[in-house]
Amino acid sequence: MRTRAIGLMLSIGIAAVLLGACQDLDPPLLPDLIQAPVGCAPATSVAPGSCTAWDVCPVADAQNPHAVCVRSGPIRQVRLRFTSSEENVGDGPLLLYGHRDSTATPTMAVRQAVQPGYDATLPASFAAAQQALPGASMYYEPAVMHQHWHLLDFDRFRLVGPDGTTLVTDRKTGFCLGDRYTSNDAYQLGYAPTDDGSPQDVLGNALAHNDCKMHDPNALDVAEGISVGSGDNYDYTVDFQWLDVTTVPSGTYTLVNTVNPDKQIQEKDYDNDSSSIAISLTWPGGGPAPRTITAPPVVHLLRSCPGHATCTATDAS
Secondary structure, rough: OOOOOEEOOHHHHHHHHOOOOOOOOOOOOOOOEEOOOOOOOOOOOOOHOOOEEEEEEOOOOOOOOOOOOOOOOOOOOOEEOOOEEEOOOOOEEEEEEEEEEOOOOEEEEEEEEEEOOOOOOOOOOOOOEEEEEEEEEEEEEEEOOOOOEEEEEOOEEEEOOOOOOOOOOOOEEEEEEOOEEEOHHHHHHHOOOOOOOOOOHHHHHHHHHHHHOOOOOOOOOEEEEEOOEEEEOOOOOOOEEEEEOOOOOOEEEEEEEEHHHHOOOOOOOOOOOOOEEEEEEOOOOOOOOOOOEEOOOOEEEEEOOOOOOOHEEEEEE
């Protein structure tokens, strides 16, 4: 779901404009995906430890992914919700292409186009510049608010205990990628789109309006991606943008948010793919989660650790 996705389709023709034939650039212009601070609004200007784009949401209907938060009555599930944003701070765009030969196949196989250079002449075909991503796929989400094609497993969430054990993992797996906002450091990146009619500009305009073939379940091809200096965000009110903490006992935990968790996407640096926050969770009276929940736990943000999969005091500093 994206309010900025207004229907402009990213076409194969645009990809041909962007993929140059210059083969003497070594290495190629790779994207570099980073996980923005957890629970922060996109391109936030406040310290990560002060971000407020997260909350605790008790719901009465645990089967409804967009159930409203309640403060009284039966509480069937407690969700720790948080905004998640992924940015491309690399040398080249992230360009992903889904394809299937017919509608008989429910999902699309995914290939990544690696940019050999922006200053090159146009190739006869961009196929040679694409690399298959084994196991990666796109699927069509038929839900009322998500009727477009999603890239699976682009970003993952997990809640980790003090001993390193993962207690809870996310259910959200699908993402419609596009240029949803400009990152704070875009002006420092050499290949960020500029308003000059360049290939970067053409790509940025297309990705800013990419709707991932909305209302087109019969599509055979879909293109998605993120330009240099741009980010793709999901607000904490979006379906499945949360972890289920209904049965998690009182304690201190680390919430880890990781982009490209399986390293299927080729990028410049994999060491900056995670960000995390340390939280304390306390049920009324302390101790384990109650069998019958009449009030949600109190959750405090202890510290934020952008760029780290762990969140110790050293990581935060």
